[in-house]
Amino acid sequence: MPPRKAARKASRTKYVFITGGVVSSLGKGVASASIGRLLKARGLRVSMMKLDPYINVDPGTMNPFQHGEVYVTEDGAETDLDLGHYERFIDEDMSRANNATTGQIYHAVITKERRGDYLGATVQVIPHITGEIIARMHAVAQGPKPLDVILVEVGGTVGDIESLPYLEAIRQMGLELGRKNAAYIHLTLVPFIATAREVKTKPTQHSVKELREIGVQPDFLLCRSDRPLDKKVKEKIGLFCNVSKDDVFDVPDVDTVYELPLLLEREGLGKRLLAQLDLPSQDPDFTQWQSVVRKIKHPKGSVRIAIAGKYIEVRDSYKSIIESFIHAGAHHGIHVDLKWIEAEEFENDSAEELLGDCAGLLVPGGFGERGIEGKISAVKFARMSNLPFFGICLGMQAAVIEFARNMCGMARAHSTEFMPTTKYPVIDLMPEQRGVRQKGATMRLGSYPCFLTRGSLAHQAFRTDAITERHRHRFEVNNSFREKLEAGGLKCTGVWPGGDLVEIIELKNHPWFLAVQFHPELKSRLTHPHPLFRDFVGACMIQSGARPVEDVQKAALEPATQE
Numbered sequence: 001m002p003p004r005k006a007a008r009k010a011s012r013t014k015y016v017f018i019t020g021g022v023v024s025s026l027g028k029g030v031a032s033a034s035i036g037r038l039l040k041a042r043g044l045r046v047s048m049m050k051l052d053p054y055i056n057v058d059p060g061t062m063n064p065f066q067h068g069e070v071y072v073t074e075d076g077a078e079t080d081l082d083l084g085h086y087e088r089f090i091d092e093d094m095s096r097a098n099n100a101t102t103g104q105i106y107h108a109v110i111t112k113e114r115r116g117d118y119l120g121a122t123v124q125v126i127p128h129i130t131g132e133i134i135a136r137m138h139a140v141a142q143g144p145k146p147l148d149v150i151l152v153e154v155g156g157t158v159g160d161i162e163s164l165p166y167l168e169a170i171r172q173m174g175l176e177l178g179r180k181n182a183a184y185i186h187l188t189l190v191p192f193i194a195t196a197r198e199v200k201t202k203p204t205q206h207s208v209k210e211l212r213e214i215g216v217q218p219d220f221l222l223c224r225s226d227r228p229l230d231k232k233v234k235e236k237i238g239l240f241c242n243v244s245k246d247d248v249f250d251v252p253d254v255d256t257v258y259e260l261p262l263l264l265e266r267e268g269l270g271k272r273l274l275a276q277l278d279l280p281s282q283d284p285d286f287t288q289w290q291s292v293v294r295k296i297k298h299p300k301g302s303v304r305i306a307i308a309g310k311y312i313e314v315r316d317s318y319k320s321i322i323e324s325f326i327h328a329g330a331h332h333g334i335h336v337d338l339k340w341i342e343a344e345e346f347e348n349d350s351a352e353e354l355l356g357d358c359a360g361l362l363v364p365g366g367f368g369e370r371g372i373e374g375k376i377s378a379v380k381f382a383r384m385s386n387l388p389f390f391g392i393c394l395g396m397q398a399a400v401i402e403f404a405r406n407m408c409g410m411a412r413a414h415s416t417e418f419m420p421t422t423k424y425p426v427i428d429l430m431p432e433q434r435g436v437r438q439k440g441a442t443m444r445l446g447s448y449p450c451f452l453t454r455g456s457l458a459h460q461a462f463r464t465d466a467i468t469e470r471h472r473h474r475f476e477v478n479n480s481f482r483e484k485l486e487a488g489g490l491k492c493t494g495v496w497p498g499g500d501l502v503e504i505i506e507l508k509n510h511p512w513f514l515a516v517q518f519h520p521e522l523k524s525r526l527t528h529p530h531p532l533f534r535d536f537v538g539a540c541m542i543q544s545g546a547r548p549v550e551d552v553q554k555a556a557l558e559p560a561t562q563e
C-alpha cells in the first residue's frame with residue numbers, strides 16, 4: 001500500500017496533542033495520563049505516546065540523577081518515566097512504539113539516507129524529520145488493537161529549539177486528520193505574584209502566542225496554578241489566547257495525582273473534549289477509581305517503611321516504587337510513610353539506629369559500587385532482626401551477597417559487577433552478557449516468565465504457578481553457588497525456566513523476607529496493586545501491630561512450608 005493510503009486508513013483513530021508552556025515540571029505526563037483516563041472511563045480504546053526531544057536513542061544510558069527512572073515496557077524498551085504514568089492511569093501496556101526520541105528519529109532518517117531511500121533528494125528537517133515523526137504517530141494506531149484515541153505528549157516546553165520539529169509535525173498531522181479528528185491541549189503556568197496579590201496570565205499569553213506562530217492553535221488550556229482561577233481570569237486568558245473561556249481549565253495542586261482525572265472531569269474537560277473530537281457523549285464510570293482515591297486521601301493509619309537507595313535526592317528515580325506503595329497502601333486503607341535513607345549512611349551509622357523506627361525495609365535496584373556495602377549492612381539487619389524485607393534487582397543481589405558472606409561462610413563474597421576478582425562471585429554476569437561491549441539496550445530487558453514454588457510467600461501472593469515480570473539487569477545469581485546457598489537456608493522460590501535463572505529468593509524462619517531479580521514496581525496499577533508490594537506492606541503492618549486486610553494477614557501469619 002502506498003504510504004499516503006496507509007496513513008489515511010490509520011487516521012480513523014483520533015489524536016489529542018498535548019504541549020507544555022512557560023516552565024517544565026508542571027506535571028505534563030500526569031496531566032496527559034489523566035486526560036487519557038477521562039476517555040478510558042468512557043469505554044474508549046485509548047493509547048498514549050511520548051515524543052522526547054533529546055538526542056539519546058533512549059534514556060537507558062542516562063544517569064538517574066539526570067533523567068529519573070527508566071521505565072521498561074513489556075517488550076523490553078527503555079523509555080521515559082511518563083510511560084509509567086500512562087500505564088498506571090489508562091491501565092494499558094505501553095510498548096516500544098509509544099515513545100520516540102529525537103535520537104531514534106534521526107537514526108532512522110540517516111539509516112534510510114545511507115540506504116539510498118531518498119536518492120537524489122536533499123534530506124531536511126521538513127519534510128523528512130517531520131515525516132518520520134508523523135509515521136511514528138501513525139504506527140501507534142496501526143498496532144495490534146484498534147484504537148479510538150491516541151494522546152501524544154510532546155516533551156519539553158514550547159520555545160525550546162529541540163521541540164520545534166515535533167510541533168511542526170503535530171501541526172501537519174492535525175491538518176491531515178481534519179478538525180474533528182484532532183485536539184490540541186496546552187498546559188501552562190498561571191503564577192500568583194505575592195506582592196501584587198494577583199495571578200498573572202502574561203506567561204500563558206506568550207506561550208500560546210509562540211505556539212500560534214508555529215501554526216498550532218490550542219483548543220484547550222490547562223492552567224497550573226496554586227489556587228482556583230476565577231471566571232474573569234479564565235475569560236481574560238481565553239480572549240488573549242483565542243480559546244473559548246469554557247475551554248480554559250485550572251489545574252490546582254492535588255493531594256494525590258490520582259485525583260486529577262476526577263477534578264478534570266468535574267470541570268467538564270471530558271465532555272468538551274468528546275465534543276471537539278466529534279465522539280458521542282457518554283457518561284464516564286469512575287466508581288472504582290473514586291473509591292481508591294478516597295482511600296488514599298483518608299487513610300486509617302500509617303506504616304513507616306525504609307528505602308535504602310543511592311539516588312534518593314531525585315525521587316523520580318524511584319517513581320514506580322513510590323506509586324506501587326501508594327497502590328498497596330490504598331489496598332490496606334493505610335498511608336505508607338516512606339523513610340528515605342542514603343545507602344551509604346549504613347556504612348557509617350548503625351542499621352539499628354537508621355531502621356529502628358521502621359516496620360520494613362526495601363532495597364531497590366541500582367548500578368555501580370557506591371552504596372553497595374551499605375545496602376548489604378541494611379539487609380543483614382533486616383534478616384537478623386526479623387524486619388520485613390523486600391529486595392528489588394540490585395536489592396536481591398545485595399541479599400544474596402549478604403547471605404553468602406554471613407550464613408554460608410563465603411567471606412567477601414561479592415558480585416563481579418563490584419569485585420571482579422572475588423573468590424565467591426555469587427552474583428555474576430549472565431553468559432550472554434560476557435561479550436557485550438555496547439551499553440545501549442543490551443541488558444536483559446522486558447518481560448520473562450517465572451515459575452513459582454508452591455507454598456512460598458511469592459506463590460501465596462500471586463496465587464498462581466507462573467507469572468511474567470519485567471527486567472533490566474546484566475548480573476544474576478551464579479548457579480554454581482546455588483546449592484551452597486540453598487543448603488544454608490536460602491530458598492529460590494521463583495525461577496525463569498528458559499535460562500534456569502533465579503528470579504525470587506526467600507528465607508526460612510523469617511516473617512517476610514523476599515527479593516526479586518525483576519522489577520515488580522513496573523506492573524503495579526491503582527486498582528490492582530502488585531501482589532508483592534501488597535503483601536510486603538501487609539507484613540510491615542503486622543510488624544507495626546496494625547491489621548492488614550485479612551488475606552494478607554493470614555498468609556503472613558502462617559509462614560509457608562517451603563520444602
Ligand code: GLN
Pocket residue numbers: 364365366367368392393394395417472473474475476
Ligand atoms: N546492576 C545490577 C545488574 O546489572 C542490578 C540492576 C538493577 O538493579 N536494575 O544486574
